[in-house]
């Protein structure tokens with residue numbers, strides 16, 4: 568099941584300046600920064616709130632590290648702004664994607680890829696989602712409690 572908004576992805580040209588804007592303007596802080604080579608981004612996750620399923624909701628700020636990456640292409644065409652929305656699943660993301668594909672929506676990956684903080688992610692084609700690039704996220708399993 569899709570249980571929450573996991574994050575909103577925002578394309579920016581200067582990650583550090585954008586993180587600073589969100590800190591100065593709203594008081595949000597980056598809880599995590601990483602480079603995802605496969606996606607061609609340097610990114611920061613700003614936590615907004617915890618969610619009832621044990622997950623959380625974030626803003627994902629994305630700066631391109633390559634000219635041929637999806638974020639670089641988006642910036643060249645549209646400039647900075649909202650790039651995608653991401654729903655969090657409480658179960659297997661591939662099962663969610665298969666169920667959505669069966670409804671006629673194109674899923675971009677054959678199998679999930681690695682997202683922020685060890686999550687498993689896949690994307691739905693924006694042309695099948697009313698112009699909204701949509702990501703599905705299965706958060707990394709938390710270590711077992713002792």
Ligand code: CMX
Nearest residue numbers: 576606637638640641650651675682683690693698699700
């Ligand atoms: N939101 C809405 N529409 C979008 C879009 C977006 N973010 N990106 C592209 N489109 C639209 C374009 O406007 C274009 O529409 P028109 O044909 O009407 O002009 C169409 O989709 C094709 O766009 P394109 O610029 O030619 O781009 P591509 O087809 O090469 O790539 C997409 C589009 C969605 C397949 C590609 O961006 C992709 O694979 N995205 C998934 C991966 C990703 O976005 N990674 C970065 C984030 C990583 C993370 O979240 O962790």
Ligand code: CO
Nearest residue numbers: 576627653702
């Ligand atoms: Co994302």
